[in-house]
Amino acid sequence: MAEISGKKTLFEKIWDAHFVAERLDGREIIYMDRTMVHELHGPKAFEKLRKAGRRVRRPDLTFAVQDHTIATRRGRDDTTNPEGTPFLRAQRAGAVEFGFRIFDVDDPEQGISHVIGPELGMVLPGATHCVPDSHAATVGALGALSFGCGTTELEHVLATQVLAMKRPKTMRIRLEGRLGRHVTAKDVALHIIGTLGVSGANGHAVEYAGPVVEAMGIEARMTLCNLTVEMGGRTGFVAPDETAFAWLEGRPFAPIGEDWARALETWRMLRSDEDAVFDADIVIDCSDLAPQVTWGTNPGQVTGVGGLVPATQGDEALDKALGYMDISPGARLEGLKVDRVFIGSCTNGRIPDLEEAAAIVRGRKVAQGVIAMISPGSTIVKREAEALGLDRVFIEAGFEWAESACSMCAGGNGDRGRPGERVVSTTNRNFEGRQGPGVRTHLVSPAMAAAAAVTGVITDVRKLEEA
Amino acid sequence: MRAFTATTGAAVPLLEDDINTDAISPIQLARSLKPDYRRMLFMRTRWQADGTPDPAHVLNQPHFADPAILVTGENFGCGSSREAAVWALQANGFSCLVAKSFNDQFRENCLQNGVLAITLPEALYAELVARVVAANGAPFTADLRTQTISGPGGEPIAFAVPEAERLVLLEGLDDIGLTVRHMAQIEAWEARMAESAPWLQSAVDRRG
Numbered sequence: 001m002a003e004i005s006g007k008k009t010l011f012e013k014i015w016d017a018h019f020v021a022e023r024l025d026g027r028e029i030i031y032m033d034r035t036m037v038h039e040l041h042g043p044k045a046f047e048k049l050r051k052a053g054r055r056v057r058r059p060d061l062t063f064a065v066q067d068h069t070i071a072t073r074r075g076r077d078d079t080t081n082p083e084g085t086p087f088l089r090a091q092r093a094g095a096v097e098f099g100f101r102i103f104d105v106d107d108p109e110q111g112i113s114h115v116i117g118p119e120l121g122m123v124l125p126g127a128t129h130c131v132p133d134s135h136a137a138t139v140g141a142l143g144a145l146s147f148g149c150g151t152t153e154l155e156h157v158l159a160t161q162v163l164a165m166k167r168p169k170t171m172r173i174r175l176e177g178r179l180g181r182h183v184t185a186k187d188v189a190l191h192i193i194g195t196l197g198v199s200g201a202n203g204h205a206v207e208y209a210g211p212v213v214e215a216m217g218i219e220a221r222m223t224l225c226n227l228t229v230e231m232g233g234r235t236g237f238v239a240p241d242e243t244a245f246a247w248l249e250g251r252p253f254a255p256i257g258e259d260w261a262r263a264l265e266t267w268r269m270l271r272s273d274e275d276a277v278f279d280a281d282i283v284i285d286c287s288d289l290a291p292q293v294t295w296g297t298n299p300g301q302v303t304g305v306g307g308l309v310p311a312t313q314g315d316e317a318l319d320k321a322l323g324y325m326d327i328s329p330g331a332r333l334e335g336l337k338v339d340r341v342f343i344g345s346c347t348n349g350r351i352p353d354l355e356e357a358a359a360i361v362r363g364r365k366v367a368q369g370v371i372a373m374i375s376p377g378s379t380i381v382k383r384e385a386e387a388l389g390l391d392r393v394f395i396e397a398g399f400e401w402a403e404s405a406c407s408m409c410a411g412g413n414g415d416r417g418r419p420g421e422r423v424v425s426t427t428n429r430n431f432e433g434r435q436g437p438g439v440r441t442h443l444v445s446p447a448m449a450a451a452a453a454v455t456g457v458i459t460d461v462r463k464l465e466e467a
Numbered sequence: 468m469r470a471f472t473a474t475t476g477a478a479v480p481l482l483e484d485d486i487n488t489d490a491i492s493p494i495q496l497a498r499s500l501k502p503d504y505r506r507m508l509f510m511r512t513r514w515q516a517d518g519t520p521d522p523a524h525v526l527n528q529p530h531f532a533d534p535a536i537l538v539t540g541e542n543f544g545c546g547s548s549r550e551a552a553v554w555a556l557q558a559n560g561f562s563c564l565v566a567k568s569f570n571d572q573f574r575e576n577c578l579q580n581g582v583l584a585i586t587l588p589e590a591l592y593a594e595l596v597a598r599v600v601a602a603n604g605a606p607f608t609a610d611l612r613t614q615t616i617s618g619p620g621g622e623p624i625a626f627a628v629p630e631a632e633r634l635v636l637l638e639g640l641d642d643i644g645l646t647v648r649h650m651a652q653i654e655a656w657e658a659r660m661a662e663s664a665p666w667l668q669s670a671v672d673r674r675g
Contacts, residue, residue: 020653020656023646024631024645024648025634025635025640026631029653031660033668034670040549044500052643086499087500120672124666126664132548133548134546134547134548148548148572149548150549150550150553151550152576153575155643156643156646159643160646161653161657162646168571198545199542202542202570202571229546229572232542232545232571234571252672253672254666255665255666256673259666260666262666263664298545317484410494431487431489431490433493434489437511
């Protein structure tokens with residue numbers, strides 16, 4: 001690592017340590033320690049490489065996943081979701097041709113890139129990551145800087161192992177107070193987006209700090225970092241601490257022996273300096289936070305579950321959003337009838353998420369008329385959940401226990417709602433049509449999704465007694 | 468990379484904020500390795516259930532049949548980082564976008580494809596919007612050489628673009644080529660890191 005001194009934010013320390021050179025167009029060449037490629041965008045980048053006669057420069061630092069177009073049905077293969085078939089096959093062919101490891105359809109470690117990267121220990125504190133996906137920042141929970149990118153930028157990083165970037169501005173969000181019962185990282189993240197707005201962090205690297213973050217487990221921090229892009233943040237992260245190091249130790253790709261000891265020594269210095277100055281420094285008190293529910297068509301249109309949908313007062317955009325959602329201005333969210341529930345995704349598809357949901361579902365049944373589905377964030381998560389007996393809880397309640405994929409989050413694998421359905425979902429985007437044409441999405445935490453599944457309506461999970 | 472010098476054509480007002488890339492280029496039509504980018508653009512709102520154009524959509528109005536410039540609101544291109552959003556705009560003739568603000572990643576994707584993405588000071592933005600609405604499809608020209616947008620209803624409107632970006636766009640410089648010039652420095656960085664933080668320069672599955 002480069003020498004760390006002076007008044008620097010953690011972002012600047014990691015960025016500067018990965019700075020290679022300045023290009024003639026003023027962009028900074030930043031080294032990417034790992035690249036994760038998914039099959040929705042990989043094949044197009046491979047095609048560009050072929051056309052230009054380029055190779056993948058560091059196949060040893062590059063990994064491929066199959067997550068966006070892969071089906072969730074049991075016994076799935078390349079053809080279960082026919083629209084995904086060309087992507088899955090082109091991704092596999094690219095991995096073979098360019099020589100990097102792929103976590104393929106039938107791999108026991110298949111899963112969503114943002115879930116398996118940390119799970120396998122590929123993500124390390126102080127490291128940089130690049131994924132052609134806007135939710136790349138998920139893995140910032142371990143103190144890494146992870147950048148989403150487009151397809152042309154993906155070609156760039158595959159060919160060179162660097163990105164040519166403009167330095168983002170810095171933002172710190174200090175989360176004060178203590179979270180109440182059934183209030184989770186998802187609720188905190190949605191509340192932040194609701195407060196700052198959907199472009200509130202545009203162009204910023206966001207460091208989450210404060211007692212609420214320090215008290216969170218790593219999976220919860222992933223949920224928090226995951227949603228950074230929903231307010232335009234370039235990346236989001238948490239300074240790595242002993243919780244992060246303990247979580248990481250012993251994972252397959254994590255350093256071992258003397259390397260681990262040396263790495264720990266370096267990682268313990270990864271903090272923003274006390275007197276470092278951020279371009280934006282924000283404090284949010286989370287003590288009185290209620291479980292959040294989105295009511296509109298972007299993640300910033302959100303309120304506590306007991307709250308009311310705003311009166312639109314002639315605001316065309318709000319009228320349009322509420323028209324799409326089929327909710328009256330000024331209406332209550334609690335009690336709205338639900339058609340479908342989805343639990344999973346890179347936002348909320350890890351073991352603690354499934355445990356939170358299972359705690360609510362245990363001993364209850366999915367309400368009549370509700371279709372409820374769980375797709376774990378990775379095949380490893382799925383196996384662990386089964387070892388914990390969580391699958392039985394969900395299956396006995398009437399949930400579908402599906403294979404791991406992006407599934408209903410991206411709507412790219414055939415899993416989607418029907419037009420007009422109201423879907424309560426643990427995912428990250430409630431955009432018009434995101435979960436299928438005409439589908440009305442409400443974003444919530446896993447516990448809130450479970451509460452909606454068993455009651456058939458949007459419900460304050462705190463009012464349900466845990467069985 | 469595709470160069471951008473100037474473009475002339477209808478300037479289309481799409482005056483909403485927070486238009487996301489799912490709306491611009493829905494994944495439902497991206498599920499082909501060679502999708503129809505022309506049809507993909509604003510697919511959910513542009514076409515009716517039977518596949519015919521929805522006459523109410525601004526892009527289906529006859530006077531906007533030959534578009535070149537899109538004028539839109541705040542935070543254009545938010546959401547997914549998918550580059551298809553840019554390709555879909557290009558496939559329909561747009562190579563210049565004027566917005567109150569852009570999502571950062573989307574703007575990067577524009578630059579990668581030779582699409583000029585401009586923001587203007589508030590008063591000039593308001594003037595442009597008024598002129599574009601009044602022009603009703605009469606052509607405007609965005610010229611990066613003179614850094615002006617000209618068209619009916621007034622004097623040319625000056626816009627600013629960082630000088631380095633302007634050169635990259637005008638020359639259509641190969642982005643990877645610009646980086647490859649620094650390959651010796653990249654290699655030196657790797658060699659240094661292999662010493663000081665070897666765990667970053669190797670990603671080995673310890674299970675063998």
